[in-house]
Amino acid sequence: MTEHPRAPGMRDVAALAGVSHQTVSRVINGHPSIRESTRLRVLDAMQQLHYRPNRAARALVTSRSRTIGILSTSAAALYGPVSSIGAIQDAGRTAGYYIAVAQLSDLTPASIAAGLDHLLAQSVEGLIVIAPQEVVLEQLERARLDVPYVTLLGGPSSTARELSVDQVAGARAATRHLVSAGHRRIVHLSGPLDWFEAQARVQGYRAELESAGLEPLPAPEGAWTAESGYRLALAALTDPEVTAVFASNDQMALGVYHAAHELGRRIPEDVSVIGFDDIPEAAHYWPPLTTVLQDFTQLGRRSVENLVAEIEGGAEPTAVSLMPDLVVRASTAPVGSAGAGLHASPDVGGSA
Template sequence: MRDVAQLAGVSHQTVSRVINDHPSIRDTTRQRVLDAMEALHYRPNPAARALVTARSRTLGVLSTTAAALYGPVSSINAVQSAARDAGYYLAVAQLSELNAEGIAAALDHLLAQAVEGIIVIAPQELVIEQLSGAGLVVPYVTLQGGPEYDARVLTVDQEAGARAATAHLVGLGHRSIHHITGPLEWFESQARAAGYSRELEAAGLPVPPLSEGDWSAESGYRAARGLLRDTDATAVFASNDQMALGVYHAAREAGRRVPDDLSVVGFDDIPEAAHFWPPLTTVLQDFTELGRRSVEHLIAEIEGGEAPGPVSLVPELIVRSSTSPR
């Protein structure tokens, strides 16, 4: 810092004020200091700053063991980008095991890094239950939590997305519409299954038994092989796009053409969905906005501001070529 001050022709206290974005610094002085920092490749030491300010400016992310899935990955990327824009660092702890001991170990890992708040991207009932009883001394918010935790939840309205997907198929004249869920301990799976069932009931249509998958294309394939034994089935709503890809595979094996003989809808709008053949009708979630709002909510609570209330974003149905009239 003293080297930067010497090159910029200012005191090291002025350099400190520039680093901490103090409002009393003139723009010309600020720019001289920033130019000197760039010339010397100087980066502030967050550990040293934490010792002086007693603040780590670090947010923790508690993520699911399924962090390789598109939804959790997109959420983590969005949170990281929003945190960086707000001047915060990010520490991520992935659950090694989905049990009380694994959750406690992940929380201990984050707290050992002096995180000032935690964003939970692990939308399973056990995780939320453990958090609510952990007596955390830092604030936290959950992405895609259950309805009983509304005070700390930021979410995409999964039920509304599922209802839109199901209503689209009903509007095309389909009367035997099956649903492949994700793992039913996930809040998203529960909400999407509920939206599907309620939309069919509202249309006066029967609700076939649910087929449970595990988010993978393989599980979608196995589930679809079973449900396509129902020769009346003309449409399938899969709870994510990877499982919808498995449905495509099973339909081809069964001699069912998509969409001529079987309409298929997914959920998430992964980047590859537009390149399936035929391109997949699916439900788009705005993970970027969800990540931005979660960071905004948490930082407001950390810094003593007024935290925004619970957020539920409405997803968008993206209609492509995998659905057609019955």
């Protein structure tokens, strides 16, 4: 029978680095007394030997799992949550933490409780919640968590544990851009209204039109998908007086493009279209899509920074609200223009 070679251990690393195995242990556990030159020598030896510390053994010794849990909805396949999760994983590794993800198959109280139990059973030291629905926040309150947590993407009101992009400001900037181009009948295609972001974007759309002395139109509810945007736009664009559409995300805006083409309405000559998120494909729509940029990467990174500061230093949780940016491309133009597109971007604000 062929014997498999023994996996390298801590003493092998110590021998190669010319240090004691206690020193290797201190490097692995981030002990502050280790000189930088020694730390680098140990890390180099670990890399040469392909040595990976035993996570379970280290947890027994240190009484810490160094694990952060992510609780996300099944809609985490959307661009925003995916980007934030990727940034959280990168920032977590940099900070020396493992990342465990529990994705909710549905939003029933039982499913949410099961997701939380799954993460807590892994002895997570903190939680990041990417599930911006009221039922999830209610379950968090009922769970009486004994670990720090933060929520991403915004709730109905700002709390100390919330990190978000200002959705109302983004929606107002999008609507203001269209109003400044002379559009007077602007329809907003809403995302699913059990999402806080969708609610906030409807709020911003209405507030901006009212401040301009214009009457908001009904905002039909969609489902974040291109198919949803297509169906809603087919109905909205039958009104010839509607000259602009603000879609609640870029996927819905893609559906608006399809509907406009099917109805023979040119973008932006006959109808201006604006989205939200600035997915990578938005610059490659034809015409390229005007949209609202959210910095999901910074949101994920800041969530880890805040959580680690609370876990390791007992820092008080502080709310973070990032300002979005309007990205002006060729899908918007002044009413009655030849389709030249607008090139001046209103000042929405910089990231916090």
